[in-house]
Every structure is written in structure tokens, then in C-alpha cells.
Amino acid sequence: MSEDLKILDEVTGGEYKWGFVSDFESDNAPKGLSEDIVRFISKKKNEPQWMLDWRLKAYRHWLTMEEPTWPNVHYPKIDFNEIIYYSAPKAKPQLNSLDELDPEIKATFDKLGISLEEQKRLSGVAVDAVIDSVSVKTTFRDELGKLGIIFCSFSEAVHEHPELIKKYLGSVVPMTDNFYAALNSAVFSDGSFCYIPKGVRCPMELSTYFRINSAGTGQFERTLIIADEGAYVSYLEGCTAPMRDENQLHAAVVEIYSHKDAQVKYSTVQNWYPGDKNGKGGIYNFVTKRGICAGENSKISWTQVETGSAITWKYPSVILKGNNSTGEFYSVAVTNNMQQADTGTKMIHIGKNTKSTIVSKGISGGKSNNSYRGLVKITKNAENARNYSQCDSLLLGDQCGAHTFPYLEVHNKSAKVEHEATTSKVGEDQIFYCNQRGISSEDAVGLIVNGFCKEVFNELPMEFAVEAQKLLAISLEGSVG
Amino acid sequence: MATTVENYLEKYSANQQREFPLLQDKALAHFSRMGFPTSKNEEWKYTGIAPIISKDFSFSIPDNKCSAEEILQRVPFVQGSVLIVLENGKINHEASDLSSIPAGLVIKTLGEAKNIVDVKTHYNRYADVQDDAFSALNTAFANDGLVLLIDSKAVIEKPVYVVQVLSSDNVAAIAHNRILVVAGKNSEAKISHLAVSKNENTETFSNTIIEVFVDENASVEYDLLQDENEKSFQICGTHVYQSANSRFSINTVALGGSILKNKLHIKLDGLNCETHMHGLYVAGGSQLIDNHTAVYHSRPHCNSNELYKGIIGGKAHGVFNGKIFVEKDAQKTNAYQSNKNILLSNDAVVNAKPQLEIFADDVKCTHGATTGQMDDESLFYLRSRGINENDAKAMLNLAFANDILNNITVEDLRNYISGLVEAKLKAVAY
Numbered sequence: 044m045s046e047d048l049k050i051l052d053e054v055t056g057g058e059y060k061w062g063f064v065s066d067f068e069s070d071n072a073p074k075g076l077s078e079d080i081v082r083f084i085s086k087k088k089n090e091p092q093w094m095l096d097w098r099l100k101a102y103r104h105w106l107t108m109e110e111p112t113w114p115n116v117h118y119p120k121i122d123f124n125e126i127i128y129y130s131a132p133k134a135k136p137q138l139n140s141l142d143e144l145d146p147e148i149k150a151t152f153d154k155l156g157i158s159l160e161e162q163k164r165l166s167g168v169a170v171d172a173v174i175d176s177v178s179v180k181t182t183f184r185d186e187l188g189k190l191g192i193i194f195c196s197f198s199e200a201v202h203e204h205p206e207l208i209k210k211y212l213g214s215v216v217p218m219t220d221n222f223y224a225a226l227n228s229a230v231f232s233d234g235s236f237c238y239i240p241k242g243v244r245c246p247m248e249l250s251t252y253f254r255i256n257s258a259g260t261g262q263f264e265r266t267l268i269i270a271d272e273g274a275y276v277s278y279l280e281g282c283t284a285p286m287r288d289e290n291q292l293h294a295a296v297v298e299i300y301s302h303k304d305a306q307v308k309y310s311t312v313q314n315w316y317p318g319d320k321n322g323k324g325g326i327y328n329f330v331t332k333r334g335i336c337a338g339e340n341s342k343i344s345w346t347q348v349e350t351g352s353a354i355t356w357k358y359p360s361v362i363l364k365g366n367n368s369t370g371e372f373y374s375v376a377v378t379n380n381m382q383q384a385d386t387g388t389k390m391i392h393i394g395k396n397t398k399s400t401i402v403s404k405g406i407s408g409g410k411s412n413n414s415y416r417g418l419v420k421i422t423k424n425a426e427n428a429r430n431y432s433q434c435d436s437l438l439l440g441d442q443c444g445a446h447t448f449p450y451l452e453v454h455n456k457s458a459k460v461e462h463e464a465t466t467s468k469v470g471e472d473q474i475f476y477c478n479q480r481g482i483s484s485e486d487a488v489g490l491i492v493n494g495f496c497k498e499v500f501n502e503l504p505m506e507f508a509v510e511a512q513k514l515l516a517i518s519l520e521g522s523v524g
Numbered sequence: 525m526a527t528t529v530e531n532y533l534e535k536y537s538a539n540q541q542r543e544f545p546l547l548q549d550k551a552l553a554h555f556s557r558m559g560f561p562t563s564k565n566e567e568w569k570y571t572g573i574a575p576i577i578s579k580d581f582s583f584s585i586p587d588n589k590c591s592a593e594e595i596l597q598r599v600p601f602v603q604g605s606v607l608i609v610l611e612n613g614k615i616n617h618e619a620s621d622l623s624s625i626p627a628g629l630v631i632k633t634l635g636e637a638k639n640i641v642d643v644k645t646h647y648n649r650y651a652d653v654q655d656d657a658f659s660a661l662n663t664a665f666a667n668d669g670l671v672l673l674i675d676s677k678a679v680i681e682k683p684v685y686v687v688q689v690l691s692s693d694n695v696a697a698i699a700h701n702r703i704l705v706v707a708g709k710n711s712e713a714k715i716s717h718l719a720v721s722k723n724e725n726t727e728t729f730s731n732t733i734i735e736v737f738v739d740e741n742a743s744v745e746y747d748l749l750q751d752e753n754e755k756s757f758q759i760c761g762t763h764v765y766q767s768a769n770s771r772f773s774i775n776t777v778a779l780g781g782s783i784l785k786n787k788l789h790i791k792l793d794g795l796n797c798e799t800h801m802h803g804l805y806v807a808g809g810s811q812l813i814d815n816h817t818a819v820y821h822s823r824p825h826c827n828s829n830e831l832y833k834g835i836i837g838g839k840a841h842g843v844f845n846g847k848i849f850v851e852k853d854a855q856k857t858n859a860y861q862s863n864k865n866i867l868l869s870n871d872a873v874v875n876a877k878p879q880l881e882i883f884a885d886d887v888k889c890t891h892g893a894t895t896g897q898m899d900d901e902s903l904f905y906l907r908s909r910g911i912n913e914n915d916a917k918a919m920l921n922l923a924f925a926n927d928i929l930n931n932i933t934v935e936d937l938r939n940y941i942s943g944l945v946e947a948k949l950k951a952v953a954y
Contacts, residue, residue, distance in 0.1 A: 423870060438885035441852060447880040451893055456867035459896040466850075466882045466889040 072129035078102060081229050084129045088198045088233075091205065101218035101228030108222045114385040115414045115446055116354050118327065126292060128230045128263070187245075192276075193238040194249055197265050200236035207238055211269055215298040215335045215362070223294040224331040227263045231296070234265035239274035239305075248504055250279040264295040270305035272338065277308040279507060293352075295330045303338025303365065308346070310503055314514050315351035320409075322381025325353025332359035336368035336394075344371040345388065346502045348511040353382060358416065360389035363397035363425075370399040373499040377515055378411030378443070387417035387448075392428040392458070401432035404496050406515075407443035414446040421458040428458045436466040437495055439488075528577045529559050535583050536664055543635045543667050544648070551653050551663035558657045567656075570843045570875045571785055571814045576757045581698035581729050583665075585612050590691050590722055592619045598720055601936035602685045606631075610688045613699040614668040628678025628711070634669035634702060642706045643671055646737045650763035652789065658759045662700045662733040669702030672715065676708035676739070683714040683747075683934045690730055690752065691722040701732040707742040707770075714745040716937050719760075721753040721780075729757040736762070738770040740794065745773045747932050749941055751780040754809065761787045768794025768823075775932045776803040777941050778813050779948050788817040792826040792854075803832040804928035806945060807840035807872075808952030814843035821854040821884075830861040833928055835921055837868035837952035845877045846891065852883045861891040866898060866924060868953055898924075914953070921949045 072083055081102050085095040110121070187194050193204060201208055218228035239245055270276055293315070301307050309332075318325025328351075334343035345359040355378075361370030372388040390399035399419065407413040415434045436445035447464045469491050477487035493500075493512055500508045533556055542548050560577045561568040590611055596603055602621075608631060609619040615633050622631060637643045651659045674680060690699050707713055721728060730752065738744050752758055758781045766772055778784050790799055805813040819828045828848070836842040848859045865874045878891040898920050906916035925945050932938040 436880075436882065438882065438887075441855070441883075441885045443885070444881065444883045446882070447878070447891070449876075449878060449893070451874070451876040451895060453865070453867060453874045453876075453895040454870070454872075456870050456872065456897055458867070460894060461896075462876075462878065462891075462893040464878070464880060464891045466880055466887060468885045468887070 072127055074127050075124040076126070076128060076230065080128055084230055084232065087129060088201075090198070090201055093205075093209065094201055097212070097218070098229050101225050102230075104219050105222070105225035105229055108225055110222055114356050114416070115412065115448075116356055116383040116385050118354055121292060121327070123226075129232055190243050190246070191240040192243060192245055193236065195236055197231070197234040197236050197267070200267075204236070204238070207269065208236070208267070211267055211298070211300055213298075215300060215333050216296050216331050221331060223329045224296050227265060227294050227296045227331070231263040231265040234267070234295070236266075237268045237276065237278065239270045239276045241271045242273040244274070245276040248277045248279050262291070262293045262295070266295070266297040267300075268298070268307055268309070269300045270302060270307045270341075272302045273304040274302070275306045277504065278310070279504060280309070280311045292327045292329065297330070297332040297359075299334030299343055301334060301336050301338070301341040301343050304340045305338065306342040306344075307334065308344045309334070309359070310346040310507055312348045312503075312507055312511055312514065313351050313355070317351050317380065317382050318353040320380050322353065325382070326351070328352040328355045328357065330357040332357060333362070334360070334370075335362040336365050336370065336397075338365040338368075339394075340367045341365050342369040342371070344373075344502070346373045346499065347375070348499070348503070348507075348514065349374070349376040349384060349386060350514045352384075355382075355384040355386055358387050358389055360391070361399065362391045362393065363399065364393045366394040367396045368394055369397070372399075372401045372403070373502045374403045375406070375496045375499045375511070375515070376404070376413055377406045378408070378413045380409040380411060382409075382411040384412070385414040385416055387415045387434075389418040390420070390430060392419075392421045392425040392430070395424070395426040396428070397425055398429045399431075401430070401434070402498055403432075403434040404499055405434065405436040405445055406439065406492060406495070407436070407445050408439040410442045412444040412446065414448060415464075416448040418450040418452070419460055419462070420452045421455050421460065423454040425455050426457050428455065430458075430460045432462040434464045435495070436464070437492065438466065438468050529556060531580060532661065539583075541667065543638055547648050548664050551648075551660045554654050555657055555660035555664060558660065560657050567816060567845075570841070571783070571812060573783065576729060576759075576783060579696060579727070579729070582692070582695045583698060585692045585695065585697045585699070589616055590619050590689055592621070594722070595619050595687055595689070599685075599687060599718055599940065601940055602687070605682055605685055607685045607687065608670060610670055610686055610701055610703070611691055612689075612697070613666065613701050615670060626678075626680050626682065628675040629680050629684065629713070630671075630673040630675070632671045632673070634666070634671055634704070637671040637673075640671075640673070642673055643704065646706050646735065647704055648735070650735045650737070650765050650789070650791070651733050651761060652763070656761065656787070658731055659733055659761050662702060662731050662761070665700040666702035666733070669704070672703070672705045674705070674707045674711040674713045674742075677710045678708065678713075679711065680713040683716045683937065686715060686717045688717065688719040688730070688732070689722055690728040690756070692726050692728055693723050694726060696727040696729075698729040698731065701730060703732070703734045705734070705736040705744065705746075707736070707738050707744050709739045710741045711739070712743045714747070714934055716747045716749075716934055718749045718751070719758065720751050721756055724753045725755065726753070727755045727757075728752065730759075732758070732760040734760070734762040736764045736772070738764065738766045738772050740767045741769045742767075743771040745933060746775075747934060747937055748774065748776045749937075749944075750776070750778045750784060750786075751944060753780060754782060754811075756781045758784045760785070762789070764788075764790040766790065766792050766794060766797045766799065769796045770794065771798045773800035773931065774802070775928065776815070777928070777945070778803070778805040778815070779944060781811065781813070783812045785814040786816065788815070789820070790818070790828070791820045791822060792828065793822045795823050795825050797823070797826040799826070799828040800931065801828070801830040801832075802928045802931045804925050804945070805832070805834045805842055806925070806948045806952060807834070807836050807842055808838040808948070809840060810838065811840040812843070813840070816845045818847040818849065819859065821848070821850045821857045821859060823853060824855045824857070826854065827858045828860070831927065832863045833924060834863075834865040834874065835868065835924065835949065835952065836865060836872040836874055839869075839871040840952075841873045841875075843875050844893070845879065847879045847881065848889055848891065850882045850884050850887050850889060854884050855886040857884065857887040857889065859887070859889040863893040864924075865895040866921065867895060868897075917953060918946070918949055921953065922946055925949070
């Protein structure tokens, strides 16, 4: 109970508590988007010609595409020429120890509670912290290096491992995939790269903290994770962002490539600034995340806790190409006030005996709208494919909406596809039960909501689960009771 | 494609005789604005209608009316009941049996009824003419049609049979069928609608709109059997409006047709409404059967219950899309929706999309969808008792279908449909 009381304390005290702007100089590109900007970004990052060509190709393709309008979210039209596409913390010297880190940046981390030293010492998590767009500090590099694991910023990988980047970049999410993926391919600033060699089990959880820092900067992260045969990695991504009035666009791309017998577990806690109570400000989170189980017996698991962003629009997907491969998707999406979320997953079954599990929990409060949109596709040759989907929605208040749009496309008779969805509110009988036992209504709602999400939280790594529980409570502030 | 739209526009101006000139002109304007839907339209994502719209259907069908005997031969069990034959969109009085209309039931053609207050109030009020090209087309062309008025407090115990038939012999023909049912306060009725073809080999296109108004405390059961020939195209829109304390139940059995698309919209606009929707579709060969349903809960304390089942074999394609909308005021709603499909072959396809859109917090809404195959253990049980594999499968499939058929309370009709389903299942499975 003490943990829950603490949550409530924070809840009642809480404006967005991670809203602050740190004051270090940014090295910004001029506003707007053109071929010159693409060249500028590429030059800034000292990229080889092939990388620039790839970006330009993506940019030219992007010009031919139209902004999609089908999701169940509403926002003023984005002016792509009003966005700054590149911003880096100023001239970054190569750092060997944390002491050399810019004190401002370090303070930012401390405010976030990341505290690299502590993380390093206590939890054994290697952190590749990304502020705005350039990777500032990668820890545990050496230790991982001994096992042959490559965990570095994307731009370093372009220089140091061009053969891997050339082979895998765009292999899961092609540059032509969709409007925002194309945009990202053209202007992505940095991101993380991770390669786990054959048969290696990554001994620690790899973690990246993302922050959007400079006002008016779109953050275009690119993450590429490759698990070679028999490898295993658990990858964590967590985000907080400072308070802003302008809407900021975040269009990231995450690609996961899982070879034979490999397993990748990808967990996200997303807590970007959701805008104020009237829906002013907040971040647009339009992300393309996709993994491919390319080899036999491979597995990809997505776990996400989405509490932030004015608009969340993403569908972490798995292409189950290898026989006996497994895809999982566990999600908690919380929307409050004026937030909107249209999220879900796609499971494309291609190989034989492929399995997928989808558990999605949506909680809406205030005047928010929360949609689950998912596709389960069993192709003709996917013998004995199995899918189980469950999406539950919880409504807190009568001003919000919950929507479910599952698509089930089955082309094979041996497939078993199940989908279940429920929508309900916190039961009066449940609250009464708690009241009876001396638990106040607010505490009771906290308990019940956390219980509602338990299935998903159980999938999160320990540290994340605790954080997620707190975030959930903070996000629901004002709608409880 | 544009030429076909123009084709319909020309056909419209060629015939100047109109019962509802204002409505019809307006509907045609909607149609010409929208044109035919493409697969980019979410409602038509899986249902390609190119074969329908590329064809130049004849609007005038040679006078070749069905006789009462022919109808009775096809559906013998209707003998002695109230029978209305809706042939090519018009009532065929010779083949109909209106000799024993019970008190409280009024049967009229649309033309005859157009000045009745109830008809003026309800006609074309529920069909989605501005959103759906085929609804607009129907409204523009439906000059004739069937009006069923059930007086307040009237309890019509025996079922009213409507046999809808397209009687073109050789010419590929189109018919716009229009049915309006107005059930007065505290009334009760059962309507059984059977859509058939006269000729098994003629390509036909029936574009049907059914509007049902259920007044307070009234109770209506609507059974719809779609068994037109294998070459036919059928698009059928059913639009129901329920007032407080009313009860409506619809059982749809879709068997025949090359492309068959049903759209069922039910609006619950009063307290304590009760709605049951049951549907069965059995498709084989290269059939496409598409069921789109939508329930709009606008008021509190209503219950809706939906179960659709599909058995798809051959290279057939089954589509299900069920929507439940719960509006802000509709607290204490209970809505249940379930869709279950069995695939019999690897060339068969099922696309299911159960959808919930909820804006009220104190509700219980669930939906479920499954696609799979027969339970191996059940099959084994039957096999171990000496039943051969084909028979065992047929039994299990029929049992699966019976969950739907058992909701048809008109016994004669249920037995008749059950026979058709059994025959169709045999044809589909092997």
C-alpha cells in the first residue's frame, strides 16, 4: 500500500514533473526541408556517400507521398517546412569518463533520475543516452565489446560497421514503407544500433533514454537491432520530454531483425509531454516499429507502456517469416485530458506453425480518445498458425472514448485465430469491496487500474515495471475518483 | 467506371414517372456525387464490385410473371399464410395470397401508401442515402415496393411471408426492391423475407433496401433468407429504428449469390430496447459474402446481442464487419458481439473486423471473433462411433449453423432453411 500512497501523493501534486528545459547550446539546422537540408545533415555527421544517396532517395520518394489521414486522431496539419530537422548538442569531444560530460547534460539526467553512475553501478544497465539527436554517452561499451556485441549510436555504426548497416538498413521498414518512415529515412539524425553475434546471450539489458530537448526540433531517431543466430537481447527504451507549447513531431523508425533461434525483447515506456489540460502543446508520436522473425524458431516481443504524447500513433509489428517463430505484443496505452492514441500491432504470419499473442489494455480518461487498431494476417501457406488477441478498454468518465478496430484476415484453413475485446468501467462493486476494507475510493481505483494492466506490466523488466506503475497513476491524475 | 454511373443516370432520366419525385431526384444527385465505391472505401475494402458495375443490366424485364404455383413449388410451406410476392421490385398481386390478412395489418404498394402519414414520416428516413451509393440508387429507382403497416396494439401471430423474386429469364436484369415496415405501439409481428431467383442461370442484380420502424413496446422478428442463384449479385441494406422498450430480432441466412453484401444498421433511440442479430453465411465456389452490421446505442439501458457465423469453403471469401457504437448518453448499455468462422479449404478467405466505438463509461461491451476449423476431438468422437468422416463433418457443421437457425421462431421456415443449409454444406465441403 505504501507504494500506492506514494503514487497518489505524486498524482495530487503533479503537473508534468519532467518538464524543464536544459540550457546548453544546440547546433541547429535552419528550419524547413529540402535536398540541401538532407545534404546538410549528412555532412554534419560526416557520412559516406552511400548513406547520403540512400537519404536522398528516400527524400525524393517522400516528395511523391501523401500524408495519411486514416487514423482515428485529429490534429492541425503539420507544416513540414516549419520544423528544424537537425539539432545536436554542441561540438562533442570524445569522452572517456562521465566526469567529462557537460555538467548541464549531466544535470538533465540527474533530474530525470537516470543517474548514469548509479545505473552503471547498481543495475548493470548499459545506457546509450540520446539527448536530442546525437548520442552523448555510451556506457558499458567495452564490456559488451568483449562478447562481440555492438551497441553504439547509429552514426558511429555507419562509420564503423558499414557492411552491417548496408545489409540491414531498410530491410524491415523500407524507405518507401509509409509517409513518416520515408521522412525519417531522409532526415534521421541519430539513434541506436545494436548487433548481437551468433549464439551470444546479451548479459544485461540494453537501454536508451530518449529526450526531445530543443524547441521546434523534430526528433527522427533510427534504431536498428540485429540478433544473429541463437542470440538473445532485451532492449529498453524510455522517454521523458520537457514542457513545450509548440507541437513537436517525433517520427522514429525501429527495425528489428531476428535470425534463426534468436530472441529479441523490446520494451518501451513512453512519457513524452502530453500537452496541458486543454490539449495545448504536446508531442506527436508517429512511429514505425517493425520486426522480422526471419529464421526458424525466432521470437520478437514488443512491450509498450504509452502514457505520454498528445498523439500516439504506432503499430509495433512482427513479420513471422521463419517456421515456428513467435511474435508477442503487450501494450498499455493510457490517455487523459485531450490525448489521443491510435495504437496496436500487426502480426503477419508467413511461416508454418507461427504463433502470435496480442494483449492490449487501453485506459481513457478526461476527454481523450484511445483506439486499438490491429491486423492479424494468416497467409495462405502459414499452416497451423495460431493467434490469440485480447484487447480490453477501461473508461474513466463519460467524456472519453474507446475504439477497437481489429482486422483479422485468414487465408489458411488450419489457422486458429481468436480475438476478444471488452470495454468496461471500474465496477462499483469492486470499489465497494475495497471501501469496505478501509481503502479509500482513490486508492481503490489505483489498485484496480494497476490490476487491469498487470498482465502487461509482468512482461516488463523489473525497474521498468515500477516506473510504469507510477507513470500510470500520474497520467490518470484528475480522472480518478 | 464513369460510364456506368452515367448509364444509370441516363436510365433515370429515360423514365419520368415518379412516385416521390423530390426524394428520388435528391437520391440520384447523391448517387451521381458519390459514384460507385472502390476498395479504398473502408466499407468496401474486401468487397470488389467491379463485376456488378461493369455490367449493363436491363431495367425492363419482359413480362413473364411468376404464377402462384411456381412460388408455392419453390416455398411450399407458405401455403395458407399471408404471402406477398415482390417480383422485380413490384408486388405481383396474382401470385400473392392476401385473402386472409389479419386485423391490424395493412399491406400496400409504395405508390398506394404514399399519402399515409406513417409512410410520409418514415419512408426513406433511415436509409443512408447520402453515404451509400447503392442506397441512393435504390431510392432513386424504387418507384414501387412493399409497405407493411402494423396498427398499434395489433398482434399478428402468424408470420407474414414476403417472397422476393427476380424473374428475368435470359436478360441480365436489375431490380430495386424496397420494403418499409412500420410497427405501431405495442404491436407484434413476424416477417419472413425470402429472396430467390426464378431462373437458376440468369445473371441478376437485386438492390434491396428494407426500412423497419419499431415503435414503443413493439416487437418485431425479421427473418431474411437470401437464396438467389449462383450468378446473382445482391446488395441488401436493412435499416432499423427502435423506440423505447421495443424489441427487434433479425435472423439473416445468406446462401446464394456470386457477390452478396448485407448491410444492417440498427439505431436504438429509446430506453430499454432489446436487439438480437443473428446471421449465418455459407459460401463455396468463388462466392463472396459480406456482412456489415452496425448497432448505434443512443440511449441508456439498451441491450444488443449479435452472433454471426460463417462456413467458407472452395475459393469463397467471407467478410464480416460488426460495429458497436455507444454514444455519450447511452450509459448502462450492454452490447455483445461475436463472429465465428470455419474455413474448409486453403483457398477460402475470411476477413473479420469486429469494431467497438465507445463514448460512455458505464457500459459493458464485448466482442469476440474466431476463425478456425472443426474441433478434432468432436470429429474423433463421432468417428469412433462409426460415422464416416464426411457425415461426421456435415453433422458438426450443421450443429455449428444451428446456433443461428434456432433463433428463427417460425418453425416451417426454420425447417425449410435448415434443409437448404444442409444441402449447401454438402455442396461446399467436398
